[in-house]
Amino acid sequence: MLGNWDDLRLFLAVAREQSLSGAGKVLRLDPATLGRRMARVEKGLGAVLFVKSPTGYALTEAGVQLLARAEAAEQAMRVATAEVAEPSDGLAGQIRIGAPDGCANYLLPQVCARLVAENPELDIQIVALPRVFNLSRREADMAIGVSAPTAGRLVVQKITDYRLHLAASTQYLAGGAAINSIADLQGHRLVGYIPDMIFDRELDYLTELGMTRVPLASNSVSVQVNMIRQGGGVGIVHDFSLPATPGVTRILTDAVSLTRAFYLIRHEDDRRNQRLSRFAEGLAQGVRQEVARLEANA
Numbered sequence: 001m002l003g004n005w006d007d008l009r010l011f012l013a014v015a016r017e018q019s020l021s022g023a024g025k026v027l028r029l030d031p032a033t034l035g036r037r038m039a040r041v042e043k044g045l046g047a048v049l050f051v052k053s054p055t056g057y058a059l060t061e062a063g064v065q066l067l068a069r070a071e072a073a074e075q076a077m078r079v080a081t082a083e084v085a086e087p088s089d090g091l092a093g094q095i096r097i098g099a100p101d102g103c104a105n106y107l108l109p110q111v112c113a114r115l116v117a118e119n120p121e122l123d124i125q126i127v128a129l130p131r132v133f134n135l136s137r138r139e140a141d142m143a144i145g146v147s148a149p150t151a152g153r154l155v156v157q158k159i160t161d162y163r164l165h166l167a168a169s170t171q172y173l174a175g176g177a178a179i180n181s182i183a184d185l186q187g188h189r190l191v192g193y194i195p196d197m198i199f200d201r202e203l204d205y206l207t208e209l210g211m212t213r214v215p216l217a218s219n220s221v222s223v224q225v226n227m228i229r230q231g232g233g234v235g236i237v238h239d240f241s242l243p244a245t246p247g248v249t250r251i252l253t254d255a256v257s258l259t260r261a262f263y264l265i266r267h268e269d270d271r272r273n274q275r276l277s278r279f280a281e282g283l284a285q286g287v288r289q290e291v292a293r294l295e296a297n298a
Helices: 005-017 020-027 031-045 061-085 101-106 108-118 170-175 182-187 221-229 239-244 274-296
Strands: 050-053 056-059 093-099 122-128 142-145 154-169 190-192 234-238 248-251 258-267
Touching: 005 020, 005 031, 005 056, 005 061, 020 031, 056 061, 093 101, 093 108, 093 274, 101 108, 101 122, 101 221, 101 239, 108 122, 108 274, 142 274, 154 170, 154 221, 154 239, 154 274, 170 248, 190 221, 190 234, 221 234, 221 248, 234 239, 234 248, 239 248, 239 274, 258 274
Parallel strands: 093 122, 093 142
Antiparallel strands: 050 056, 142 258, 154 234, 154 248, 154 258
């Protein structure tokens, strides 16, 4: 039989990372030690939980059955811990948010700073990566996305719409040919995403405008904005980033105006977690207010 919660925790990490090395990094545990622990767990259960191969650790049928029970136990532990540890007058403990780097750079710092100021026992971690987060693997407690996922056991809440426009630095505009129409863009350098690294179709702005060649590209929104700021060319920017980007101005606002949305995404098992629900409400409200404030000053 399974010894204790610690054994379940180790099993969950290996199942989610599909390797001893990956799980070891998450757990801060030596892979060899972790391998011995998993061998003891399998011996105690009298069942093989993983099929080992050069490509990683895959769950056996017995492993899949244990995974469902282990995740249920994990959720029960999270809820119980939150209920015991949560002070009546504020949020406490660690909460990790996954977010695309545009949101993480220009919105979450001030929103999360206010939440921590209001809840001194709260620790917030922002993971800023240009990709979709896997909440089933507990990469984060919740995530902000630019589209609403349609698969998986997830709870999705629309936070707010946001706007984007073409922009360039005043330095670049002063030194180049006039831009009075979309057709005039053909004679200018474009800044944008690396085409094969766009992780969500909602981010494929330039294709929507019929533009395919991107001389200056990055998978990071903040890098793109800095390329534009340094006079690299013309690109699509979030209106909420402009107050933090002096020297960059919007162009062709009547011809090009895009609207996208942010969504708050949580694992369905966390629906009854009052601590995470309270935090999610404060986070969504803060992001909504911050987008409105910054866009008004764009």
